[in-house]
Amino acid sequence: MRFLSGGNQQKLIFAREVECDPDLLIVMQPCKGLDVGAIEAVQGVVREQRQAGKAVLYISTELEEVMAISDRIGVMCAGHLTGVLNRADATADLIGSLMTSTASQEVLS
Incomplete structure (x- = not known):
């Protein structure tokens, strides 16, 4: 190998x-x-x-891959989970906001 x-x-x-x-x-x-x-x-x-x-x-770290593969997307910022989105609700803008902690998103079950 x-x-x-x-x-x-x-x-x-x-x-x-x-x-x-x-x-x-x-x-x-x-x-x-x-x-x-x-x-x-x-x-x-x-x-x-x-x-x-x-x-x-x-x-x-490749957003396109994550959005293409995932059913649900968990987003982290500074070591903390800032949101979990269903794929249907996820947009690049919302994920970007969660990645920079400028959005407040409840973690969905």
Whole structure:
């Protein structure tokens, strides 16, 4: 594995974790540094896991990725949860406000 590129190492680790068939899949920046085809493949696998009833915690600084993948979006600012939005209610402006703590949003259950 040490002879693979960073992107290929990342894809291999991701595949290994999914192959273990976890009930909870936690991914952080899973698409960082990957090419467009690999990004689509990773996001497709994440969606498959979600559709199979698995819990997925998708952590990313890429707002477009988060909005494309998530059912609910938790936003943090300065180490504190500032809001949890249903995807249908989430806009880039509202998320941005929560990220800078300029909006007050109740955490939804």
